[in-house]
Amino acid sequence: MAVHPMRDLLRPCRKATTATHTPWPHPRTAATARPNPAAKQPSxxxxxxxxxxxxxxxxxxxxxxxxxxxxxxxxxxxxxxxxxxxxxxxxxxxxxxxxxxxxxxDRGGTTMERSLGDQPLQGPLVDRGLQLVPSNGFPGTPESVGQWLYAQCVAYQELHPEQQRRLAQLGVTRHHIHSARPRRVSQRASFAAGLVHARAYTVQHGHLAISRGMSYNDYALGLWLANKRKRASDSRLPQDQVEALNAIDPWWNPPWRYPWQLTYHTTRATIRDLPLDPVRGFPDLPAGATRWLITQCTNYNDLHPGQQQLLADLGITAQDALRAKPQRESRQRPHPGAPQPRPSTVSSSIDGWPALRTFVRTSPRRTRNRTVRRRARRLPPGLVAL
Structure with a gap:
């Protein structure tokens, strides 16, 4: 039997320690301790x-x-x-x-519905000396506050007594709940207000192609039209409202992508009173308008009939689209040291121009050089990529 003097020496102490050991109590936070406010899941x-x-x-x-x-x-x-x-x-x-x-x-407890948000209203309302008039939709208050107060009047009987007491401090009592009126404007009145601004914008600009974030006369007309287009796409816009907007602009909600409509009217405003020469590639127009018109002529047969009609309003017919060609670059090579000619307004990579052939010829070499550089960055020091 093996002798372990150290183990035999420590055994009595270990037994004594085990016999006299009492488990530590479960750690608890002292009553005066301040819990950690940054805990992700506070207890x-x-x-x-x-x-x-x-x-x-x-x-x-x-x-x-x-x-x-x-x-x-x-x-x-x-x-x-x-x-x-x-x-x-x-x-x-x-x-x-x-x-x-x-x-x-708190006497209301957490089962009190709408317990958050009522007390902070009291200070601003009292400081401003505002008298709440439920029968008129709480005028003078922000729209969200007026709508919230009306919701409390509708559900007054279901509120906790403590909530009713707090509403009374704001000036809303049991006698006001039956005469309260909603603050929110009806959908029909809201549409009528937006329609007035839409008509005014169309008289000035001739269309309703407006970006979502655009305002007109301090009215969010772009957002209003975006919401109407969304509801019309989902078949949720009433037919009378659709007809009213169609009477102003037949293409206010086009069947094609809306960015095309925005670009069309931007191009139309840009090329106003400028001559169109599709055979020569629209040389008298700005570069952006030239590119866009060449693209429409190239894809003319794929356009919607409504898009083709809009192009006809610009003066571009089906025959013009067939004859339209991009501007060619000069084939004369300048003498050494002469300044390079300014590139064409249209990319010469269309229909097999020299830039396209140069790109095709050099693209494998560019790809290989880029691959070699990428591999060289991953090699250990002292090694060279082949």
């Missing part, structure tokens, strides 16, 4: 700590979603607790376990 104790601190400081956890207290996102945490309470109640038909703790801080 209930951490959220309650900051909620109690904020309630002590302000008189109640009246927060918005963006509210932070000592670096802790208290607003988002309370919103998450409210959502979890709703899910828990629907699934188990029981009270959310954290409700008693939050109710001890």
């Amino acid at each position: 209930l104790e951490t959220g309650l700590h900051y909620a109690r601190s904020y309630a002590t400081l302000t008189g109640g956890p009246h927060v918005t979603v963006s509210t932070k207290h000592e670096g802790f996102p208290l607003g988002r945490w309370l919103l998450r607790q409210r959502r979890q309470a709703d899910l828990y109640t629907k699934k188990f038909s029981a009270t959310y376990p954290a409700d008693p703790h939050l109710s001890a801080i």
